Amino acid sequence: xxxxxxxxxxxxxxxxxxxxxxxxxxxxxxxxxxxxxxxxxxxxxxxxxxxxxxxxxxxxxxxxxxxxxxxxxxxxxxxxxxxxxxxxxxxxxxxxxxxxxxxxxxxxxxxxxxxxxxxxxxxxxxxxxxxxxxxxxxxxxxxxxxxxxxxxxxxxxxxxxxxxxxxxxxxxxxxxxxxxxxxxxxxxxxxxxxxxxxxxxxxxxxxxxxxxxxxxxxxxxxxxxxxxxxxxxxxxxxxxxxxxxxxxxxxxxxxxxxxxxxxxxxxxxxxxxxxxxxxxxxxxxxxxxxxxxxxxxxxxxxxxxxxxxxxxxxxxxxxxxxxxxxxxxxxxxxxxxxxxxxxxxxxxxxxxxxxxxxxxxxxxxxxxxxxxxxxxxxxxxxxxxxxxxxxxxxxxxxxxxxxxxxxxxxxxxxxxxxxxxxxxxxxxxxxxxxxxxxxxxxxxxxxxxxxxxxxxxxxxxxxxxxx
Amino acid sequence: xxxxxxxxxxxxxxxxxxxxxxxxxxxxxxxxxxxxxxxxxxxxxxxxxxxxxxxxxxxxxxxxxxxxxxxxxxxxxxxxxxxxxxxxxxxxxxxxxxxxxxxxxxxxxxxxxxxxxxxxxxxxxxxxxxxxxxxxxxxxxxxxxxxxxxxxxxxxxxxxxxxxxxxxxxxxxxxxxxxxxxxxxxxxxxxxxxxxxxxxxxxxxxxxxxxxxxxxxxxxxxxxxxxxxxxxxxxxxxxxxxxxxxxxxxxxxxxxxxxxxxxxxxxxxxxxxxxxxxxxxxxxxxxxxxxxxxxxxxxxxxxxxxxxxxxxxxxxxxxxxxxxxxxxxxxxxxxxxxxxxxxxxxxxxxxxxxxxxxxxxxxxxxxxxxxxxxxxx
Numbered sequence: 033x034x035x036x037x038x039x040x041x042x043x044x045x046x047x048x049x050x051x052x053x054x055x056x057x058x059x060x061x062x063x064x065x066x067x068x069x070x071x072x073x074x075x076x077x078x079x080x081x082x083x084x085x086x087x088x089x090x091x092x093x094x095x096x097x098x099x100x101x102x103x104x105x106x107x108x109x110x111x112x113x114x115x116x117x118x119x120x121x122x123x124x125x126x127x128x129x130x131x132x133x134x135x136x137x138x139x140x141x142x143x144x145x146x147x148x149x150x151x152x153x154x155x156x157x158x159x160x161x162x163x164x165x166x167x168x169x170x171x172x173x174x175x176x177x178x179x180x181x182x183x184x185x186x187x188x189x190x191x192x193x194x195x196x197x198x199x200x201x202x203x204x205x206x207x208x209x210x211x212x213x214x215x216x217x218x219x220x221x222x223x224x225x226x227x228x229x230x231x232x233x234x235x236x237x238x239x240x241x242x243x244x245x246x247x248x249x250x251x252x253x254x255x256x257x258x259x260x261x262x263x264x265x266x267x268x269x270x271x272x273x274x275x276x277x278x279x280x281x282x283x284x285x286x287x288x289x290x291x292x293x294x295x296x297x298x299x300x301x302x303x304x305x306x307x308x309x310x311x312x313x314x315x316x317x318x319x320x321x322x323x324x325x326x327x328x329x330x331x332x333x334x335x336x337x338x339x340x341x342x343x344x345x346x347x348x349x350x351x352x353x354x355x356x357x358x359x360x361x362x363x364x365x366x367x368x369x370x371x372x373x374x375x376x377x378x379x380x381x382x383x384x385x386x387x388x389x390x391x392x393x394x395x396x397x398x399x400x401x402x403x404x405x406x407x408x409x410x411x412x413x414x415x416x417x418x419x420x421x422x423x424x425x426x427x428x429x430x431x432x433x434x435x436x437x438x439x440x441x442x443x444x445x446x447x448x449x450x451x452x453x454x455x456x457x458x459x460x461x462x463x464x465x466x467x468x469x470x471x472x473x474x475x476x477x478x479x480x481x482x483x484x485x486x487x488x489x490x491x492x493x494x495x496x497x498x499x
Numbered sequence: 500x501x502x503x504x505x506x507x508x509x510x511x512x513x514x515x516x517x518x519x520x521x522x523x524x525x526x527x528x529x530x531x532x533x534x535x536x537x538x539x540x541x542x543x544x545x546x547x548x549x550x551x552x553x554x555x556x557x558x559x560x561x562x563x564x565x566x567x568x569x570x571x572x573x574x575x576x577x578x579x580x581x582x583x584x585x586x587x588x589x590x591x592x593x594x595x596x597x598x599x600x601x602x603x604x605x606x607x608x609x610x611x612x613x614x615x616x617x618x619x620x621x622x623x624x625x626x627x628x629x630x631x632x633x634x635x636x637x638x639x640x641x642x643x644x645x646x647x648x649x650x651x652x653x654x655x656x657x658x659x660x661x662x663x664x665x666x667x668x669x670x671x672x673x674x675x676x677x678x679x680x681x682x683x684x685x686x687x688x689x690x691x692x693x694x695x696x697x698x699x700x701x702x703x704x705x706x707x708x709x710x711x712x713x714x715x716x717x718x719x720x721x722x723x724x725x726x727x728x729x730x731x732x733x734x735x736x737x738x739x740x741x742x743x744x745x746x747x748x749x750x751x752x753x754x755x756x757x758x759x760x761x762x763x764x765x766x767x768x769x770x771x772x773x774x775x776x777x778x779x780x781x782x783x784x785x786x787x788x789x790x791x792x793x794x795x796x797x798x799x800x801x802x803x804x805x806x807x808x809x810x811x812x813x814x815x816x817x818x819x820x821x822x823x824x825x826x827x828x829x830x831x832x833x834x835x836x837x838x839x840x841x842x843x844x845x846x847x848x849x850x851x852x853x854x855x856x857x858x859x860x861x862x863x864x865x866x867x868x869x870x871x872x873x874x875x876x
Binding site for chain 2: 057063064065067070073076077079080081092093094095097098101116140141143144145146147148150151152153154174269270271314349418463491
């Protein structure tokens with residue numbers, strides 16, 4: 033699933049892991065989404081094992097050809113403090129056992145035992161009208177699109193917005209995460225930001241949430257990391273269309289609800305509501321089945337345009353680009369690197385030009401990002417040929433990017449006006465040996481170095497010698 | 500400049516293992532479970548299997564499961580329930596749901612709103628337990644008296660047809676495939692086809708299955724063709740047939756010494772799916788008994804009679820009217836009737852060959868050259 037989430041989890045200390053593993057929902061979510069396939073097999077095999085598993089037994093279980101995969105799995109399990117290593121006293125053999133907290137919680141999750149109530153407490157039935165799944169989807173989509181549009185729209189100078197307000201907190205978060213940067217009071221997308229936009233929705237949600245975790249940590253509001261994380265994992269195991277009670281949430285989690293509402297991850301009918309609904313963004317947090325598609329929002333015939341989710345861009349070998357979309361967000365993304373010329377009700381057309389690519393590269397978007405965006409959204413007709421995007425176009429985009437990199441600047445020092453050829457040779461050789469020589473011109477007796485500290489000594493010695 | 504020439508222009512990697520479908524055939528024959536009740540009661544076994552099902556569901560996000568009961572008189576689906584029990588009930592319709600499952604006396608399992616349980620798990624569990632209770636309540640004494648065996652053959656056919664159906668439904672990413680996708684030619688749809696790896700697990704307790712030799716064997720061959728491994732967990736009894744099933748389809752055969760440790764056996768040996776099995780050493784049956792059961796009396800035979808037309812096996816030559824029971828061909832077994840089947844002793848050919856050798860042009864060369872081709876014409 034989301035590798036960023038795994039990376040983030042891996043670097044947490046043992047104590048945090050221990051606290052995290054107290055919640056069965058968290059353990060189950062980590063098991064379901066974070067672990068590689070073989071690691072799952074290892075964990076499950078050891079879950080109900082009464083004795084620790086010796087490393088020789090484990091080796092015997094794996095085929096010799098899979099030893100690399102075995103090592104990878106074990107590495108991740110150890111890193112997440114799921115697997116504990118013990119050395120038996122008598123024979124110096126290593127034994128593996130599951131961390132007690134982890135195995136207890138995973139057993140509880142599988143058996144449905146315990147009274148941890150970590151899978152969400154459904155709200156008691158009230159007379160109020162329940163929110164339908166369609167409404168939840170609309171809300172989540174609206175919020176998420178406006179978040180993306182905030183990032184992209186400002187860069188290309190689009191006015192207006194495509195959804196609701198995303199809140200000042202979200203804007204600060206996006207800026208803090210380096211997704212957008214403020215230049216002269218204008219919001220501009222950064223390289224990280226563009227990478228973010230390119231990801232699929234599920235990965236986007238995770239990257240934003242991880243940014244949120246770091247942000248919360250730095251804020252020092254007394255919000256504990258484990259509380260935040262286990263709440264996120266709990267959200268992932270909730271049922272779409274069901275309202276849950278806020279009564280059992282910790283104070284940290286109650287604060288979080290506000291922020292998550294702004295992202296569109298949960299829905300609350302009003303600010304102090306007693307219940308909350310997870311949206312599709314939340315329930316797909318811990319599964320890789322596609323989160324909502326962010327493409328067909330302000331399409332009038334939204335249901336009919338399912339195909340646009342898959343791909344809508346046609347690129348011809350003459351660099352002309354046609355995109356079957358009417359979504360402002362997508363048009364905004366396209367206009368980051370395309371010179372758009374015409375817009376029709378369901379189609380925009382434009383051209384990839386040297387200038388437009390150069391502009392994108394200047395904002396920090398790399399050519400490979402552009403290509404992978406085009407590739408990911410290639411129209412089904414384009415997908416018939418492999419590669420989807422004409423090779424001439426991909427190569428040209430790369431070339432255009434390289435054009436901008438023709439001049440390379442190096443800060444350093446120019447040394448010239450040597451009194452003799454011999455002195456010049458000495459210095460060049462010395463600089464070359466040090467690895468600081470960047471450029472030299474033998475006829476002019478000039479050289480350029482990027483560091484001079486050690487050369488200065490030699491130069492001084494030469495000067496002394498001359499006297 | 501080399502950086503431009505993108506040989507890796509197409510960099511789409513299909514990450515993650517394919518979803519896997521686990522079909523469990525649970526032998527629910529009351530006779531056999533009664534024998535086991537001291538060491539492993541059926542209720543405990545079912546609870547263990549439910550945990551195992553949950554573990555399977557947790558192992559992959561798109562994993563799915565089906566449970567089929569092979570009962571004494573019929574085979575039926577436990578999950579997915581044939582007429583949906585609608586486990587995702589709304590609060591208001593709680594009563595109706597309980598009635599449908601006929602489980603008014605079990606409050607613990609019929610509450611899907613359990614905050615201690617992951618929702619998909621409780622959905623599956625409730626459905627299985629409900630339909631299982633229903634099956635047990637429907638079982639009359641007359642059903643038990645009729646036969647001491649279990650309908651493995653029928654259950655296997657159900658499992659295979661369910662797998663076939665699910666694989667078809669699953670075939671492309673159909674959820675998004677609408678008119679525009681249909682325009683794209685078949686090649687692309689094939690490329691997007693996510694394979695579904697399926698397997699069958701038979702938890703068997705009854706012994707003698709020889710009377711179902713033909714249907715089970717047919718299912719085995721169907722499974723073999725479809726590359727569906729059949730895993731066998733044999734808690735009691737012993738059948739040649741199921742051993743052959745796992746051997747022919749590349750499944751796992753296990754006959755634990757102590758049935759009490761059912762869950763550990765399930766978790767260690769049977770949980771890894773086809774993707775994981777490629778990297779693991781899985782237990783195997785060891786020596787497999789390849790004997791067949793005859794078509795006339797369902798007896799396991801070492802040496803028997805085979806119809807020369809349809810290859811049916813008979814333990815006796817006394818067939819009514821000398822007609823094959825399967826294909827009705829006339830079989831003349833007179834010679835066989837007189838001489839019981841026996842190995843014909845090898846003829847001593849040494850002398851004959853020596854005589855031929857004198858004929859050949861080169862007496863020293865005792866090579867097979869001369870055997871077929873005429874040397875002198």
